[in-house]
Amino acid sequence: MPDRLRFALFGSGDFGPQFASYINECAEVVAICDPSSEARKRFSEQTGMKVASFSDPQTLLDSVDIDAVAIASPNFTHHPIAVAAARAGKHVYCEKAMANSVPECWEMVRECQQARVKLMVGHKRRLRPPWARMIELREALGKPLAITSCAYFDARPYDHQGWWTVREQCGGLLPVIGVHIVDWMRALCGDVVTVRALAAPQVDGRYDFPDTLHVSLLFASGAIASLNVSLVYSLLKFREAGGPHIVFENGAARFVPSMDYLDLFWQHRSDSSVTHERFDDLGFQHAYRQEMGDFVNWVVDGTEPCLTWREGLRCVEVMEAAHRSAEAGGAVINLPLYPELERPAASDASESLE
Numbered sequence: 004m005p006d007r008l009r010f011a012l013f014g015s016g017d018f019g020p021q022f023a024s025y026i027n028e029c030a031e032v033v034a035i036c037d038p039s040s041e042a043r044k045r046f047s048e049q050t051g052m053k054v055a056s057f058s059d060p061q062t063l064l065d066s067v068d069i070d071a072v073a074i075a076s077p078n079f080t081h082h083p084i085a086v087a088a089a090r091a092g093k094h095v096y097c098e099k100a101m102a103n104s105v106p107e108c109w110e111m112v113r114e115c116q117q118a119r120v121k122l123m124v125g126h127k128r129r130l131r132p133p134w135a136r137m138i139e140l141r142e143a144l145g146k147p148l149a150i151t152s153c154a155y156f157d158a159r160p161y162d163h164q165g166w167w168t169v170r171e172q173c174g175g176l177l178p179v180i181g182v183h184i185v186d187w188m189r190a191l192c193g194d195v196v197t198v199r200a201l202a203a204p205q206v207d208g209r210y211d212f213p214d215t216l217h218v219s220l221l222f223a224s225g226a227i228a229s230l231n232v233s234l235v236y237s238l239l240k241f242r243e244a245g246g247p248h249i250v251f252e253n254g255a256a257r258f259v260p261s262m263d264y265l266d267l268f269w270q271h272r273s274d275s276s277v278t279h280e281r282f283d284d285l286g287f288q289h290a291y292r293q294e295m296g297d298f299v300n301w302v303v304d305g306t307e308p309c310l311t312w313r314e315g316l317r318c319v320e321v322m323e324a325a326h327r328s329a330e331a332g333g334a335v336i337n338l339p340l341y342p343e344l345e346r347p348a349a350s351d352a353s354e355s356l357e
């Protein structure tokens with residue numbers, strides 16, 4: 004193992020160049036891959052990094068000496084790149100959403116298991132201190148019993164084009180808006196056992212999937228949650244949307260996100276006043292550093308990381324179930340969605356991956 008792990012970064016669009024600087028804090032990006040020559044050029048202009056640059060994933064894997072890959076390319080490319088990287092013996096850090104279907108996720112897990120390489124999916128929301136603080140409130144307020152999160156926002160300024168608008172490529176509405184909150188809800192309440200969803204009539208014809216969806220979740224703990232998402236709500240921006248209300252056994256919490264700060268209000272049932280905590284730091288840097296730092300330590304010395312592939316797979320499962328439910332007019336869908344893939348060896352997989 005070299006002093007610093009050598010990474011190849013796949014995808015140098017919007018997110019890849021930002022993420023590269025976090026990789027470089029604890030490891031080293033030595034190559035990038037993006038089929039777009041413009042994106043590759045923009046990468047070196049934005050980051051100032053001079054690294055080997057490829058248009059084809061397999062050519063990179065065949066020709067550069069790397070220890071790990073970081074996948075920040077479109078969702079539909081996560082599965083083939085992760086599988087190719089595992090077959091080449093490289094550790095895999097993959098951005099959310101892990102893949103576009105649960106069977107693809109399992110294949111990624113099994114390939115990494117076979118190659119005895121690590122597989123982590125980046126779900127930063129639960130790691131951002133303001134969002135992590137709500138999870139920590141369980142200590143003061145008891146078990147979470149119910150959550151409502153309304154993530155309605157106006158997607159027009161984000162100018163979604165190409166793969167973000169095609170279900171086969173992005174995975175549908177929830178990977179666009181909802182994926183982070185689903186994972187955070189799982190971090191708070193545990194595994195989901197039942198999913199139900201309904202779609203509203205569509206407004207924005209750019210997307211080939213419904214643009215407003217209401218999702219109901221039942222957790223194994225008995226907690227319930229509703230996650231309502233929309234891309235066509237003109238009053239809020241992405242960062243302002245989705246602040247949850249939480250009913251705890253012994254109190255309540257309310258989270259109000261704004262563009263530049265986040266407000267958390269909470270109260271124990273026996274308190275006479277409400278506690279207000281304001282977070283001026285939105286917590287992105289902390290989260291990216293923690294996940295990448297943990298991934299590197301996991302590879303280097305096996306230290307238990309904050310996230311593995313499990314969070315990624317379970318999140319895809321909830322999203323796939325919700326889309327399936329909405330297509331069936333709100334049918335109740337029980338998890339696991341693919342019981343035949345939940346072979347006991349899931350724990351064997353964890354032995355080599357965790």
Ligand SMILES: NC(=O)c1ccc[n+]([C@@H]2O[C@H](COP(=O)([O-])OP(=O)(O)OC[C@H]3O[C@@H](n4cnc5c(N)ncnc54)[C@H](O)[C@@H]3O)[C@@H](O)[C@H]2O)c1
Pocket residue numbers: 013014015016017018019036037038039042060074075076077078080084098099100125126127
């Ligand atoms: N965790 C986070 O906070 C966060 C934030 C933004 C995006 N993301 C994730 O990062 C990924 C990329 O999102 P984005 O907004 O940067 O998308 P984007 O469309 O801006 O960029 C994707 C880039 O990947 C390139 N690409 C396409 N096919 C490829 C392939 N086979 N190999 C390598 N590169 C390929 C495209 O040419 C493009 O330059 C998505 O999975 C998204 O969910 C995560």
